[in-house]
Amino acid sequence: MTLRPRQAPIIDALPVTVPFVGPEAQERARGRPFRARIGANESSFGPAPYVIARMQEAARDQWMYCDPERYELRTAIAQHLSVGYENVVVGEGIDGLLGLVARLFVAPGDTVVTSLGAYPTFNFHVDGSGGRLLKVAYRNDREDLEGLLEAVRRENAVMVYLSNPDNPMGTWWEADEIMRFADALPETTMFVLDEAYGETAPASALPRIDIDRPNLIRMRTFSKAYGLAGIRCGYAIGEKESIAAFEKVRNHYGTSRMAQIAGLAALADQAYLAEVKRRVAAGRQRLAAIARDNGLSPIESATNFVTMGCGGDGALALKVMQNLLDRDVFIRKPMAPVLDRCIRVSVGLDHELDIFAQELPKAVADARASS
Amino acid sequence: MTLRPRQAPIIDALPVTVPFVGPEAQERARGRPFRARIGANESSFGPAPYVIARMQEAARDQWMYCDPERYELRTAIAQHLSVGYENVVVGEGIDGLLGLVARLFVAPGDTVVTSLGAYPTFNFHVDGSGGRLLKVAYRNDREDLEGLLEAVRRENAVMVYLSNPDNPMGTWWEADEIMRFADALPETTMFVLDEAYGETAPASALPRIDIDRPNLIRMRTFSKAYGLAGIRCGYAIGEKESIAAFEKVRNHYGTSRMAQIAGLAALADQAYLAEVKRRVAAGRQRLAAIARDNGLSPIESATNFVTMGCGGDGALALKVMQNLLDRDVFIRKPMAPVLDRCIRVSVGLDHELDIFAQELPKAVADARASS
Numbered sequence: 001m002t003l004r005p006r007q008a009p010i011i012d013a014l015p016v017t018v019p020f021v022g023p024e025a026q027e028r029a030r031g032r033p034f035r036a037r038i039g040a041n042e043s044s045f046g047p048a049p050y051v052i053a054r055m056q057e058a059a060r061d062q063w064m065y066c067d068p069e070r071y072e073l074r075t076a077i078a079q080h081l082s083v084g085y086e087n088v089v090v091g092e093g094i095d096g097l098l099g100l101v102a103r104l105f106v107a108p109g110d111t112v113v114t115s116l117g118a119y120p121t122f123n124f125h126v127d128g129s130g131g132r133l134l135k136v137a138y139r140n141d142r143e144d145l146e147g148l149l150e151a152v153r154r155e156n157a158v159m160v161y162l163s164n165p166d167n168p169m170g171t172w173w174e175a176d177e178i179m180r181f182a183d184a185l186p187e188t189t190m191f192v193l194d195e196a197y198g199e200t201a202p203a204s205a206l207p208r209i210d211i212d213r214p215n216l217i218r219m220r221t222f223s224k225a226y227g228l229a230g231i232r233c234g235y236a237i238g239e240k241e242s243i244a245a246f247e248k249v250r251n252h253y254g255t256s257r258m259a260q261i262a263g264l265a266a267l268a269d270q271a272y273l274a275e276v277k278r279r280v281a282a283g284r285q286r287l288a289a290i291a292r293d294n295g296l297s298p299i300e301s302a303t304n305f306v307t308m309g310c311g312g313d314g315a316l317a318l319k320v321m322q323n324l325l326d327r328d329v330f331i332r333k334p335m336a337p338v339l340d341r342c343i344r345v346s347v348g349l350d351h352e353l354d355i356f357a358q359e360l361p362k363a364v365a366d367a368r369a370s371s
Numbered sequence: 372m373t374l375r376p377r378q379a380p381i382i383d384a385l386p387v388t389v390p391f392v393g394p395e396a397q398e399r400a401r402g403r404p405f406r407a408r409i410g411a412n413e414s415s416f417g418p419a420p421y422v423i424a425r426m427q428e429a430a431r432d433q434w435m436y437c438d439p440e441r442y443e444l445r446t447a448i449a450q451h452l453s454v455g456y457e458n459v460v461v462g463e464g465i466d467g468l469l470g471l472v473a474r475l476f477v478a479p480g481d482t483v484v485t486s487l488g489a490y491p492t493f494n495f496h497v498d499g500s501g502g503r504l505l506k507v508a509y510r511n512d513r514e515d516l517e518g519l520l521e522a523v524r525r526e527n528a529v530m531v532y533l534s535n536p537d538n539p540m541g542t543w544w545e546a547d548e549i550m551r552f553a554d555a556l557p558e559t560t561m562f563v564l565d566e567a568y569g570e571t572a573p574a575s576a577l578p579r580i581d582i583d584r585p586n587l588i589r590m591r592t593f594s595k596a597y598g599l600a601g602i603r604c605g606y607a608i609g610e611k612e613s614i615a616a617f618e619k620v621r622n623h624y625g626t627s628r629m630a631q632i633a634g635l636a637a638l639a640d641q642a643y644l645a646e647v648k649r650r651v652a653a654g655r656q657r658l659a660a661i662a663r664d665n666g667l668s669p670i671e672s673a674t675n676f677v678t679m680g681c682g683g684d685g686a687l688a689l690k691v692m693q694n695l696l697d698r699d700v701f702i703r704k705p706m707a708p709v710l711d712r713c714i715r716v717s718v719g720l721d722h723e724l725d726i727f728a729q730e731l732p733k734a735v736a737d738a739r740a741s742s
Contacts, residue, residue: 003558004585005529007616008478008500014619024438037435046434055433059426062601062633063417064408065594067395092463096622103499107379128474128620129379158376187374214375230433230628245378248385249499251467257601258629262433
């Protein structure tokens, strides 16, 4: 047997995996494209025309490395949020920042608390740091703040993850409840608050920015309401020493020049964002109506998607999803117990929701018939 | 004192740092832009017009996440190199891939061998994995293959890094010498061969691609000759199990949709690459001539830059660089002993080299006068 380099022990124990299979892989396997791409909580409305124009102008400048300090974008975000430059770190989407936060604050064997069925990419990164994940069940389709807190205390967890609004359920907690949770946490437990869907949430769900709390890091992104999922640009907000720690391990040239330009332009066009928010709210209402028309149970959502119970168990919902995929409608669904009774559908363009409305009745009927 | 989350022990020991200060930061500090940007080994020739056009078209599609499998680009690279799909991993530039390779194969306390004065970002990532760096001095301005091998054996190193052609000196080893080095390494030592400048090197410097060797990972990039430093796209080539390991920790959606499109387009335009290679070769000759005209000693280069001795010690070369910066010419210089007698100048557009030719005499004269 050939000898080979040994993988680091933490790595050696991990599987080779892709946390999310992309729609492109499904299209390759199917041999044909989807007609409606409403499964990945992308924004079919796209980025603002101004953002597109800036990216087009910037195409010829991509021979230059990016500014590793992300100075302009970081400054603009800080001004937008009325916090200091030192309270913001820009990264390769929230995924990239979650990878870094796990490396910074999770040592091998440390316990990290999250919800059962919450964002798998966070779990992937905790695994990569050798952390031990403890998963708390949702309660009434919301992340269970009391249960999370209890688990943190009982297990002496170094970190707890919460998305608010929540993915995959679309539910949310009001700001005062989030801050009561934060106040109750041990000061040594890092609270990672993922606000990827913050822009589409009611203002009352977003706590005032508090940059004096060393154990709170909030994450936001240009991937969702700003319509830039493909460009990889997100940011984290927090107390300055916690934010400075990212400099120890981040890929300094990792947020591309294009991403920084796109993010800066996106932030500058708040009128477009307001328009997208209106369209997302209308799309949610329409998705909920389509769901109800088909006997499904839509869950009220603060995100750019609607999760809907199919009126049966996980097997039934899986069939509904599969039937939609077979009819060229790309959607996804939660897989954890109880949540798995649902499918999850992103707000899309009108013609995409038309296709969904057209295909859902057959998808549901066929699923019920074969159950 | 406020309690706060503890950083993981490896991280806690690290400084907050930026391995390379970018020219943008210098411009901010100076309060004015550089007239010639010939310090970061970027390609002033830019990407191919076809690549720019593809990026411009793709700007409006950036609302979609990228394909996490990077399927099309990975397939195209594999075909380009006549290797299997499973032998290629695409990442966020070589920097991103170096970060991953360090995480995969370096455990805390492991020894990693590199050259004293070689790529600091590699060292940064090894530090981030808790590795112990052992640095071998250059020999005659080349990385010292015998010295590196001896250090690997003596210290039982898990990894050795070599860039060929070399940055910051521009020198290179022929392929047969590289492979003799590879053959002599313990099979358990991972050889990371950074070929960022492979496209501008003589073909004789690039070993035949050998994807059967579990302890060899070669890295290439679209940042240099392809003119896409800002877009963050590089790749690694190796034996399939070593390549598969990247899936365990990489940020699957990290290589942006734009980067994948740009890389694919760049690879398709080999005629443009050939033209860039001609222009780089001509630029190197011109830089060498300018150096000699000023009593400097250019080192023969296989890269897109020329490193040149200033005829004195590190302090003199530092003054030359500073004088050039003061005259709005962005260059860099090696800092390690012996190498530090040099400045390093990237091939740029004709008008940038004109500026360099115009400012170098005064920069050198002033440096000598003040020594």
